[in-house]
Amino acid sequence: MPKRTPNHRLVKRSRTYSVDEVATLFGSHRNTVRHWLNNGLRTIDNRRPLLVHGADLADFLKDRRTKSKHPCAPGQIYCLRCRVPRTPAGKAVAYRALTADRGDLVGMCGACGCRLFRRVSLAKLRAGAGDLAVAFTDVEGHIGKHPYPSLNCDFEKEPTTDG
Numbered sequence: 001m002p003k004r005t006p007n008h009r010l011v012k013r014s015r016t017y018s019v020d021e022v023a024t025l026f027g028s029h030r031n032t033v034r035h036w037l038n039n040g041l042r043t044i045d046n047r048r049p050l051l052v053h054g055a056d057l058a059d060f061l062k063d064r065r066t067k068s069k070h071p072c073a074p075g076q077i078y079c080l081r082c083r084v085p086r087t088p089a090g091k092a093v094a095y096r097a098l099t100a101d102r103g104d105l106v107g108m109c110g111a112c113g114c115r116l117f118r119r120v121s122l123a124k125l126r127a128g129a130g131d132l133a134v135a136f137t138d139v140e141g142h143i144g145k146h147p148y149p150s151l152n153c154d155f156e157k158e159p160t161t162d163g
């Protein structure tokens with residue numbers, strides 16, 4: 001099987017794709033697509049069949065191409081705005097569980113103040129987080145131990161309840 005770089009221009013940004021459709025589009029194996037899902041490709045929700053927004057897919061593949069030139073060291077998260085891996089502000093991140101064994105590392109870019117996301121499996125969390133302080137959040141996103149002493153960022157402003 002030839003290993004090609006998937007061409008993100010094949011993706012129609014306005015439609016949604018199932019795992020099978022993505023695999024067919026690029027002539028890839030479904031496991032390749034699953035690998036992408038484990039490495040940050042976002043799905044619309046966690047319901048099956050898993051669906052991916054074309055725009056997310058195109059952006060993911062573009063980022064992947066850029067990231068391969070700028071690999072993240074442990075403790076770094078790729079900043080979409082700076083377009084380089086960044087160490088989160090305060091060397092602290094929150095782990096927001098999505099499933100029993102997978103979640104998002106969420107931090108703030110120390111350079112531009114943008115939010116940093118990195119999809120990780122719980123098994124690889126330690127390797128990915130390096131020496132960062134990781135706060136585990138419950139399903140509703142409440143942080144047990146607040147790791148951001150006095151940061152004036154979006155984190156603080158985001159409402160956690162509706163009332």
Ligand SMILES: [Zn+2]
Pocket residue numbers: 079080081082083086109110111112113114
């Ligand atoms: Zn940044």
